[in-house]
Amino acid sequence: xxxxxxxxxxxxxxxxxxxxxxxxxxxxxxxxxxxxxxxxxxxxxxxxxxxxxxxxxxxxxxxxxxxxxxxxxxxxxxxxxxxx
Numbered sequence: 001x002x003x004x005x006x007x008x009x010x011x012x013x014x015x016x017x018x019x020x021x022x023x024x025x026x027x028x029x030x031x032x033x034x035x036x037x038x039x040x041x042x043x044x045x046x047x048x049x050x051x052x053x054x055x056x057x058x059x060x061x062x063x064x065x066x067x068x069x070x071x072x073x074x075x076x077x078x079x080x081x082x083x084x
Contacts, residue, residue, distance in 0.1 A: 001024070001025045001026070001027060002016075002019065002024060002025070002026045002027070003026070003027040003029060003034075004016075004026065004027075004028065004029065005028070005029045005030065006028055006029070006030050006035070009026070009028050009038075016038060020038055020039065020040050021040070023040050023043070025037060025038065025039040025040070025043070026038040026039075
């Protein structure tokens with residue numbers, strides 16, 4: 001994983017994109033502090049799916065604790081949509 005400051009990244013943008021295509025992530029720094037990460041799209045998409053999965057697991061646990069079923073949520077949602 002590469003680390004560079006934002007000014008370097010501006011000057012070498014095309015080269016950075018080429019490296020990202022080969023699965024090299026780049027951390028961008030501003031005044032010595034990490035502020036952003038550039039990563040391959042496939043890696044981003046995978047992380048996004050994982051995050052969504054974890055959110056759904058948490059929601060499922062909350063629903064189970066509250067005694068609410070997915071069917072009840074679905075039916076309530078349909079009723080709300082029909083009111084509109």
